[in-house]
Amino acid sequence: MNESKWTWIILDSWTMTQRTLKHIFRNIESLMMSIGLPIALMLMFVYIFGGAIDTGTSYINYVVPGVIVTCVAFGSSLVAVEVADDMTGGLFERFRTMPILPSALLAGHVIGGMARNGLATAITILVAVIIGFRPTAGLLEWLGVVGILALFMFAASWLFVLFGLIVKSVESANAITFPMLFLPYLSSAFVPTETMPKWLHTFAENQPMTPFIESLRSLLTGTPLHNNVWITIIWFIGLLIFSIIGATIVFNRKKKR
Numbered sequence: 001m002n003e004s005k006w007t008w009i010i011l012d013s014w015t016m017t018q019r020t021l022k023h024i025f026r027n028i029e030s031l032m033m034s035i036g037l038p039i040a041l042m043l044m045f046v047y048i049f050g051g052a053i054d055t056g057t058s059y060i061n062y063v064v065p066g067v068i069v070t071c072v073a074f075g076s077s078l079v080a081v082e083v084a085d086d087m088t089g090g091l092f093e094r095f096r097t098m099p100i101l102p103s104a105l106l107a108g109h110v111i112g113g114m115a116r117n118g119l120a121t122a123i124t125i126l127v128a129v130i131i132g133f134r135p136t137a138g139l140l141e142w143l144g145v146v147g148i149l150a151l152f153m154f155a156a157s158w159l160f161v162l163f164g165l166i167v168k169s170v171e172s173a174n175a176i177t178f179p180m181l182f183l184p185y186l187s188s189a190f191v192p193t194e195t196m197p198k199w200l201h202t203f204a205e206n207q208p209m210t211p212f213i214e215s216l217r218s219l220l221t222g223t224p225l226h227n228n229v230w231i232t233i234i235w236f237i238g239l240l241i242f243s244i245i246g247a248t249i250v251f252n253r254k255k256k257r
Helices: 003-026 028-052 059-088 091-096 102-130 139-166 170-176 178-186 198-205 209-221 228-256
Strands: none
Touching: 003 028, 003 102, 028 059, 028 102, 059 102, 059 139, 059 170, 059 178, 059 209, 102 139, 102 228, 139 170, 139 178, 139 209, 139 228, 170 178, 178 198, 178 209, 209 228
């Protein structure tokens, strides 16, 4: 691929990213939901349920990594709705008649969604600190947190792009994202997996959200890291490869119609 082709891809992707960001910040309700939902969830668990849950440490320090993951998962799921809206609303057909790379539309959704997610996550962490969250992470640990969060945002955004391409309506896009949003609740996000029934404990220990949350918890609060980071990276690189390949196949089929 020559240099001019790469320049075309970058410029078109940036144009579509700007479009996505404008839509995000115009849709105040959706933006407030992506910020307000995890904060409300955190306040509920800390102030209502926190006193009844024994984690062996400060509950707010325990629960914040799970809230961060829930925040990122919800923010990423909005990408599916936005892609479905573009694909079913005729926007893709209009772009096909313009000198714009169709794939730049998907890249714009991914990058714009990650920007929204980054903002929501930063605000959630700030509120957590205000109400008592005390991370012990140094610079390297914070870089690790940012790195695995960015990997998850990128992989999850592409997965939800795939979902948005598959469905035939915006309502279906909302429905298809639900199982992914439910996974953090079936992990160590809010309670130790040891307290779960055996069948649920087995599932929780072997799904990707648990090592991801434990990695964040270890990096932020100094609990033993074990192999959780490597397991997390393997899970999310696999998810990213699957999602990009799947989205590319579905998108190319739609282009030929």
